[in-house]
Amino acid sequence: MTAPLASGSGAPLAITPGEPAGIGPDLVVTLAQAARTTAWVVLADTDLLAERARLLGLPLALDDSLDAPASAAGRLTVRHVPLAAPARPGRLDPANARYVLATLEAATDGCLDGTYRALVTGPVQKSVINDAGVPFSGHTEFLCARARAGDVLMLLVADSLRVGLATTHLPLRAVPDAITAPLLERRLGLLIDGLKTRFGIAAPRILVAGLNPHAGEGGHLGREEIEVIGPVCAAMRARGAAVRGPLPADTLFTPEHLRDADAVFAMYHDQGLPVLKHVGFGEAVNVTLGLPFVRTSVDHGTALDLAGTGRAHAGSFAAALRLAETLR
Secondary structure, eight states, rough: OOOOOOOHHHHHHOEOOOTTSSSSSHHHHHHHHHHHHHOEEEEOOHHHHHHHHHHHHHOOOEETTTTTTTSTEEEEEEEEEEOOOOBBBBBGGGGGEEEEHHHHHHHHHHHHTTTTSEEOOOOOOOHHHHHTTTTOOHHHHHHHHHOSSSSOEEEEEEEEEEEEESSSOOOOGGGGHHOHHHHHHHHHHHHHHHHHTTTOOSSSSEEEEEGGGGGGGGGTTTHHIIIIIIIHHHHHHHHOOOEEEEEEHHHHHHHHHTOOSSSEEEEEEEHHHHHHHHHHHHOEEEEEEEEEEEEEEEOOOOOOOTTTTTTTHHHHHHHHHHHHHOOO
């Protein structure tokens, strides 16, 4: 039996299970087997959750008591969002792409109007949403647009290691052109502000990675560090921020460097996240900074081959729920 999650008060958490053919519904059903001390409202198709509980052999009572969400073990309160087509574990169907987006839209709007205290999202399958003709690069970008935030930052958290990303879901060949001084200043600012306001760190210490091998080797392996990243770091330091860099990414993640840091600022997705996932895969949490509400998510994908089998590990989803309750 999963241990009860941390305590909370006020409005409930909004939960979106994500891709209906993936493990998101499994994780919600599994974690609902424990009593909660913070209320949840799951935005999903009621029949989907009931069927997934049946496949997993887990007891689950569903209700629509949105004014008094259930918190007892084996019970869930659901805000019903209908599927377009029946969902089969492991079988993607573009017909349900807009269902996934509808759950996110309703959850985001509820967070914005105060109905929900935070949003916890399960994994989505970006490819099937795009196959349905809907341009979609990820939760982070979608939530930024829906909340009309000026910009947001993807932050991954695994215990004491925190990694923020300057760029997110871009082809690698597009990354150097995307790394501009305005973007770095804006997203470094989001990281520093988020660590202060969400995590309660009064004076965050940030390590900034270079883009190129050896942080450019003095310009011999690229000039982005000299012309863009270095000047931004210097400007942030001049404003009083504790920013070190640009540093070579291959040594930045060593214990000696991390001991004196609250977060790492990586230039692109696969520069920072392989290290973080090596440290805490299955337990790490994705946090979106810059939104007017707390949003956390799992650190993994839809795991279509595990959907409906009972073999999906719920550690990251449980960690995302706990973190959503503790962030400010």
